Amino acid sequence: MPITVIVRCGNAEESRLTFDGTQRVVIGRGAGSDVRLPDASVSHRHSSLRANGADFILVDEGSTNGTFVGGVRIAPRTSRLVRSGDFVRVGRVWLELRIEQRPVTRDLAMATRDLALLLVSRAMARAGEDRIARLRVVEGIDQEAVLRLEADGHEYLLGRAAHCDLPLSDTDASREHVRVVRRDLQVIVRDLGAKNGTWIAETRLVEGRDTVWRPAQMMRIGRTVLALEEPVNSALAEIESAPDEPFGPEDATRAGMNDPPKSAAIPQRMPTNEHPAEHVDPPEAKREPGGASRPRRWSVTDVIVMAAALGVLALSLAGLVWLLRR
Secondary structure (H helix, E strand, O other), rough: OOOOEEEEEEEEEEEEEEEEEOEEEEEEEEOOOOOOOOOOOOOOOOEEEEEEOOOEEEEOOOOOOOOOOOOEOOOOOOEEOOOOOOOEEEEOEEEEEEEEOOOOOOOOHHHHHHHHHHHHHHHHHOOOOOOOOOEEEOOOOOOOOEEEEEOOEEEEEEEEEOOOOOOOOOOOOOOOOOEEEEOEEEEEEEEEEOOEEEEEOOOOOOOOOOEEEOOOOEEEEOOOEEEEEEEEHHHHHHHOOOOOOOOOHHHHHOOOOOOOOOOOOOOOOOOOOOOOOOOOOOOOOOOOOOOEEEEOOOOHHHHHHHHHHHHHHHHHHHOOOOOOOO
16 A cells, blocks of 8 residues: 655645555655655654555654654654554654555655755745855856856756857857756756757767756866756755754744644544543533523423422421421
């Protein structure tokens, strides 16, 4: 049975990853994690999900800040059975587990990387930090020239022509040498039929075909070398290399992390005798809307019972008087 891990921020769903249920799913801050959570409160290998027959168990992998199901902490290096709809907290991050039939996420390695970049990007946006990717000439005549990829989906031209977004003085560059487009968190490059070709790392680009440009790779146009600078990627690498940030129960309480987020998708359980769904007032008093109680009205049965009781009381008193007079 596939299992889906939903990353939540408050009551909002951030992203979801679906696994086929046959593999161990590692949750952590490290780049090798299957669910990659860029938060210093999450350990590099925080916890893992494993199939156990038709069920799943959640294992704490010795994390610094613990793994919680609802508000209950799992002891380090131990496991707990989890069910569909359970909320799990790792560090400061809440996850929702759904065990259900749904398509498995394609290219999980890329999907979890995109999830990590998305979370870092949103954190940087809240902090007002610059997230815009940019190209920088690191070798050649135009060294230190910079092109900011401000607009998502916009086509930026690089070449010798004056109308190019990044005009190059390199005589080995074509007039319109290459096109660069930023789409969400990816930068796409296309060679436009340049005479001397376009190279990323050691690979020559195929003319007219889109290629993803990774930040660790350099692009070469003639004798010009360009680097891709992505602040979000740099921030992610910094977070992943940092030590764990420990916090205590008082920190979790202050940050409101003890209560799981609400999800309308989770069916409500029917009330049981052990956990009544609502308070019922005692039969002898009814509550008005303002909170004041009102007397109960007398029924015919109440009057008959009261009259019989008074009759018995009167006969008892009469018998007592007769005995005293003897």
